[in-house]
Amino acid sequence: MERSSDHIFDELLVIRSQEGDKEAIGLLWKRWSPRILKWSASFLKDQEEAYEIAQESWISIFKSIHKLKDPALFRFWAYRIVQRRSADFIKKQQQLRFATQDAQKDKEHLVTQTEEEVSKTDLMLRSIKELPLLHQEMLRLFYLEKHSIKMISSLLNLAEGTIKSRLFYARKELKNKLKKINHE
Known part of the structure; x- marks a missing residue:
């Protein structure tokens, strides 16, 4: 499989981010923010909630980016973080809704x-x-x-x-x- 220049550039940004390069972190965020937000919105349907989950996901991504062993897998790894955060949020909302219904x-x-x-x-x-x-x-x-x-x-x-x-x-x-x- 041939990698595109975008994939190679993303890998380079991930490697530099893992080394603590602030400029690389900023570029990675700038390039991937719209995709992360779109992925979050595909789960949540509410734009504000999707934005919140995207922000929480970015915090998790930057806190644990040093654990990512293969920079080529950044896309899948980041999407999985967003997916888990979204699932947790949906579960909490359901629990809150059920608790409210039970209280009523x-x-x-x-x-x-x-x-x-x-x-x-x-x-x-x-x-x-x-x-x-x-x-x-x-x-x-x-x-x-x-x-x-x-x-x-x-x-x-x-x-x-x-x-x-x-x-x-x-x-x-x-x-x-x-x-x-x-x-x-």
């Missing part, structure tokens, strides 16, 4: 769940208010104020067995009210 689903679920909990709580409170005062008091002391049966017994000056019995009947009546509401 979680938010919607939380809002729905919160609305359901509010309506259940509201229903429960309305049902409790419809109970006789004695049952309301038992439920309030035990569930809302979180007193023990022993504490309620001493507060109301009643036997613990009486408190347990009243609490049992208050729960039973509340349960019946809620069943009636749910079946309507």
Whole structure:
């Protein structure tokens, strides 16, 4: 295979760039920048993103150009760097999109769940208010104020067995009210 003068000049620029020649680095960038950008744009479709990936690729190229063993392979090596950078970018965008979608689903679920909990709580409170005062008091002391049966017994000056019995009947009546509401 015969090499063109452009290929030979690119190889020379790569060799001089590997030696740290700033002028060669500038010429290599100037000659290859449009091709690198075009290759990046072929993956990303968005010109600004393609430009960013091209810039990141150039940073990688110049940081590791000394590792390139065969200067004749610069074209393929540089294109592979751009391709990997583009693939990484696309993968990150997809992960971000999926994370955003998951967060939106979680938010919607939380809002729905919160609305359901509010309506259940509201229903429960309305049902409790419809109970006789004695049952309301038992439920309030035990569930809302979180007193023990022993504490309620001493507060109301009643036997613990009486408190347990009243609490049992208050729960039973509340349960019946809620069943009636749910079946309507």
